[in-house]
Amino acid sequence: MSELFEVEQYDAAGRLGRLEVPRAGTTIQTPALLPVVNPHVQTVPPAELESQFGAEILITNSYVLHGSDELREPALEGGLHDLLDFSGAIMTDSGSFQLSEYGEIDVTTEEILEFQREIGSDIGTPIDIPTPPDVPREQAAEEQRTTQERIELAETVDTGEMLVTAPIQGSTHLDIRQRAAREAYGTDLDLFPIGAMVPLMNEYRFDDLVHVVAAAKRGLGEDAPVHLFGAGHPMMFALAAAMGCDLFDSAAYALYARDGRYLTVRGTEHLDELEHFPCECSVCLSHTPEELRQAGETERHRLLAEHNLAVSFGEIRRVRQAIRGGNLLELVDARARGHPAMLDGYRTLLHYADQLRRTDPVAKDAFFYVSGESARRPEVRRHHERLGRLDAPDRLRLSVGSPGEDGWRLVAPFGPVPPALSDVYPLTAARPDSLERPAYAAAVRGVNRLAAANPDTAITVVHDGWPEDVLASLPGDVSIRLLGGE
Amino acid sequence: MSELFEVEQYDAAGRLGRLEVPRAGTTIQTPALLPVVNPHVQTVPPAELESQFGAEILITNSYVLHGSDELREPALEGGLHDLLDFSGAIMTDSGSFQLSEYGEIDVTTEEILEFQREIGSDIGTPIDIPTPPDVPREQAAEEQRTTQERIELAETVDTGEMLVTAPIQGSTHLDIRQRAAREAYGTDLDLFPIGAMVPLMNEYRFDDLVHVVAAAKRGLGEDAPVHLFGAGHPMMFALAAAMGCDLFDSAAYALYARDGRYLTVRGTEHLDELEHFPCECSVCLSHTPEELRQAGETERHRLLAEHNLAVSFGEIRRVRQAIRGGNLLELVDARARGHPAMLDGYRTLLHYADQLRRTDPVAKDAFFYVSGESARRPEVRRHHERLGRLDAPDRLRLSVGSPGEDGWRLVAPFGPVPPALSDVYPLTAARPDSLERPAYAAAVRGVNRLAAANPDTAITVVHDGWPEDVLASLPGDVSIRLLGGE
Ligand SMILES: [Mg+2]
Ligand SMILES: [Mg+2]
Ligand SMILES: [Zn+2]
Ligand SMILES: [Zn+2]
Numbered sequence: 001m002s003e004l005f006e007v008e009q010y011d012a013a014g015r016l017g018r019l020e021v022p023r024a025g026t027t028i029q030t031p032a033l034l035p036v037v038n039p040h041v042q043t044v045p046p047a048e049l050e051s052q053f054g055a056e057i058l059i060t061n062s063y064v065l066h067g068s069d070e071l072r073e074p075a076l077e078g079g080l081h082d083l084l085d086f087s088g089a090i091m092t093d094s095g096s097f098q099l100s101e102y103g104e105i106d107v108t109t110e111e112i113l114e115f116q117r118e119i120g121s122d123i124g125t126p127i128d129i130p131t132p133p134d135v136p137r138e139q140a141a142e143e144q145r146t147t148q149e150r151i152e153l154a155e156t157v158d159t160g161e162m163l164v165t166a167p168i169q170g171s172t173h174l175d176i177r178q179r180a181a182r183e184a185y186g187t188d189l190d191l192f193p194i195g196a197m198v199p200l201m202n203e204y205r206f207d208d209l210v211h212v213v214a215a216a217k218r219g220l221g222e223d224a225p226v227h228l229f230g231a232g233h234p235m236m237f238a239l240a241a242a243m244g245c246d247l248f249d250s251a252a253y254a255l256y257a258r259d260g261r262y263l264t265v266r267g268t269e270h271l272d273e274l275e276h277f278p279c280e281c282s283v284c285l286s287h288t289p290e291e292l293r294q295a296g297e298t299e300r301h302r303l304l305a306e307h308n309l310a311v312s313f314g315e316i317r318r319v320r321q322a323i324r325g326g327n328l329l330e331l332v333d334a335r336a337r338g339h340p341a342m343l344d345g346y347r348t349l350l351h352y353a354d355q356l357r358r359t360d361p362v363a364k365d366a367f368f369y370v371s372g373e374s375a376r377r378p379e380v381r382r383h384h385e386r387l388g389r390l391d392a393p394d395r396l397r398l399s400v401g402s403p404g405e406d407g408w409r410l411v412a413p414f415g416p417v418p419p420a421l422s423d424v425y426p427l428t429a430a431r432p433d434s435l436e437r438p439a440y441a442a443a444v445r446g447v448n449r450l451a452a453a454n455p456d457t458a459i460t461v462v463h464d465g466w467p468e469d470v471l472a473s474l475p476g477d478v479s480i481r482l483l484g485g486e
Numbered sequence: 487m488s489e490l491f492e493v494e495q496y497d498a499a500g501r502l503g504r505l506e507v508p509r510a511g512t513t514i515q516t517p518a519l520l521p522v523v524n525p526h527v528q529t530v531p532p533a534e535l536e537s538q539f540g541a542e543i544l545i546t547n548s549y550v551l552h553g554s555d556e557l558r559e560p561a562l563e564g565g566l567h568d569l570l571d572f573s574g575a576i577m578t579d580s581g582s583f584q585l586s587e588y589g590e591i592d593v594t595t596e597e598i599l600e601f602q603r604e605i606g607s608d609i610g611t612p613i614d615i616p617t618p619p620d621v622p623r624e625q626a627a628e629e630q631r632t633t634q635e636r637i638e639l640a641e642t643v644d645t646g647e648m649l650v651t652a653p654i655q656g657s658t659h660l661d662i663r664q665r666a667a668r669e670a671y672g673t674d675l676d677l678f679p680i681g682a683m684v685p686l687m688n689e690y691r692f693d694d695l696v697h698v699v700a701a702a703k704r705g706l707g708e709d710a711p712v713h714l715f716g717a718g719h720p721m722m723f724a725l726a727a728a729m730g731c732d733l734f735d736s737a738a739y740a741l742y743a744r745d746g747r748y749l750t751v752r753g754t755e756h757l758d759e760l761e762h763f764p765c766e767c768s769v770c771l772s773h774t775p776e777e778l779r780q781a782g783e784t785e786r787h788r789l790l791a792e793h794n795l796a797v798s799f800g801e802i803r804r805v806r807q808a809i810r811g812g813n814l815l816e817l818v819d820a821r822a823r824g825h826p827a828m829l830d831g832y833r834t835l836l837h838y839a840d841q842l843r844r845t846d847p848v849a850k851d852a853f854f855y856v857s858g859e860s861a862r863r864p865e866v867r868r869h870h871e872r873l874g875r876l877d878a879p880d881r882l883r884l885s886v887g888s889p890g891e892d893g894w895r896l897v898a899p900f901g902p903v904p905p906a907l908s909d910v911y912p913l914t915a916a917r918p919d920s921l922e923r924p925a926y927a928a929a930v931r932g933v934n935r936l937a938a939a940n941p942d943t944a945i946t947v948v949h950d951g952w953p954e955d956v957l958a959s960l961p962g963d964v965s966i967r968l969l970g971g972e
Contacts, residue, residue: 052771052772053771054771207919266816266817266820269807269811273811274807275806275807275810276803276804276806276807276810277803277807278800278803278804278807278808279766279800279803279804280765280766280767280796280797280799280800281766281767281768281771282767282768282771284800284803285538285539285540285767285768285796285799285800310766310771311766313766313771314764314765314766314770314771317762317763317764317765317770318762318764318765320761320762321755321760321761321762321763321764322764324761324762325755325759330752330823330824331752333823334752334820334821334823334824335820336823336856336857337816337819337820337822337823337856337857338816338820338856339854339856339916340854340855340856340916340917340918341916341918342856343855343856343857343918344918344919344920347918347920368825368826369826369829370822370823370824370825370826370828370829371822371823371829371857371858372857372858372922430825430826430827431826432826432827432829432830432833433693433830434830434833436858436922436924437922437923438922469955
């Protein structure tokens, strides 16, 4: 690890960062989206990716170039940037995908890294073993060892200024993923792709995806730039960014376009089933779905790819702005309503609230309580931690109404709010008129933390109709009153 | 009411429709957005609203033209369409807003309707009394009577082919709103604006807004085109459309732009606080917030207004496509996560599930369970109704697992699923791995409906850890078993 990656701001485990790419002489903003460019078929020319969509970095496949009679020499002679007509940073993949698809490839890690350096790649990749989900633990462990050997081999190759990635494998075995990450982070390689995630994404296993990313993150330092390899659907950018993924790559924009599939932040639509384009991009503003269906194939593919890129880069900017504004989790909450599997992913994210809390800023602009899930946010956990360290007076009235001179407010989902913290984030949260059970349960947990830290305090809780069985989990010596019925 | 409005498809109470505007010689698609054009200051030229953003109809203020030394004669001589350079349909407002702001205006309903007809308006408006929220009931009732008198007066004016609106007032008194709607619908006027809603929107009282719209809708026939007057923020289009509003008008696109405010479907941002544009429109793709801050005032206002229009029209298309695809409530659910007040609005919408159910289609493509709120959707209510009419066998096992040969599946939030309905919407719903209490409670209500209709049936419920107190509301003679523990 060098000091190429600088985190500017966090929200949950998501971060705005700057990744220096020395060989490209450039620094890219993260979270970033890398369009995948097929050297043979360019649905949208790389120059347009840069000028129209603001792509600072793209990814292409060095193995395809290496094996191409047509492109190998031009790549070696003129370099990748000339070949693709792209002046930003270029990352190259190594053939691992081909290895996993076809069982063998005809280059070694040393050869392909040399080749990547020779064609002018800015970020090269060794040949790792992309172990699919759900394989036996022994297979995952053995293949991870091979991947780690390749990573360590890559360390020894003279790659000059080119950055080199250290892929993290381990299938769906979380301890192996975590160890893989720790071992990869222990090398002096530069970028950390979490690999072989495409099957999970294709099967909408967003909960498993979150488990795997969380495990990998636990093995990495905070200065490690993380690439969620193969993640090209904008519906999941916010979720993955909130876990701390910095780089995404999209082959989907072009592949989906060729298949008539239309990306949205809420899922995938098919052109054949659209009557109105649910989007504000210039393609969707100036065409109807019927016009695109009637268009020639090349034009249709191009326009759909442009829409797919617009919405993908739009979502990346939305994620960046959400981190800047401290409302990334509200964005994830909205995205969770695109599909039940996204809701599972969001709930799994909140399962890691304590892991997110480590980097989540203490102060943000506003906390919006927008769902039962909001009660499980890291901010609530942090407040409960704080309650466990607070000194309470001998007698303490906690009330959802006016707490009186010596009382504290009782605010679901946070719990007791000492007067000194009343105007402090997140206790200034905007809340709906009615809350649900998880909010009351969280507030009661907050009372319990305070009570445990202050065993001699006589606590009275004044509620306004909280569920009986939620109140029942208060300690037996807490007095319970109904607001107005005192 | 004439037969100018044709509903093509419903989702909840939302509908895709076609509104014929005879004087414009055109038929507009609904839900529709009418940009408000100020005859004196055109941030975006009407011709561009049409060519760039696809506006089929706009709204301008006839009272402003009537009082303008500069524009009155040109409007009378060349007509509104020439004056504004817009070939679509033009609706005109009457000065009611000025009346409410300044307490008096210098025209009568007859005069202003005549004037609207003379300047070539396609849809004219009488001078109603926009009673604000929360006024005493007597004031609301009296002002509604005056509005109704004006509406009835408007009926007698010779307005030729011009359509005329019949505004619905009544403040936040729901019975008055409902009566106002019934009386307006009883005239032969054509379009039904729900008026004086701007204060509710400005104060984010989306729950009250839903209550008022629901009341007005109860007083109107299904063939009444409904205009949610003053609704120009895209964050609420899906919610309002789901209640059955067909027309929206936006002054916000231009007013907000002049104030540096940037519309999104999740709320309002201020240009000064944006580092990244969270949007895919062409303005946001080709500029950074910093560039816009540095731009000249005129250019900045114009570009912000163009963004605001792109996102507003984009959301209208998204709403249309959601109705077409039968997933409008999923869109509303996502929008509810923009602000706690939007969540209140959504929950209030679901409070009217029975009202929505009257028009909600029996079959749609897919039901996505994406939140605790999903358990309260009209589809769940309809299934419960159906259960109350079903014949059950003498002994019936309802199981969350395999129901066995003679059993039925038990599926939260729906409840019992007879085999014949297993593959029928909404019982094919996609659900997350874990559900919450409202889903189990709804399923138990379904069991209770079936049990009540089949008092002689011996029912066994097999659950997988549903909350005890939820199961406790099953009838006493229902046997309860834990799956696997049988
Ligand atoms: Mg190096
Ligand atoms: Mg008429
Ligand atoms: Zn688009
Ligand atoms: Zn925009």
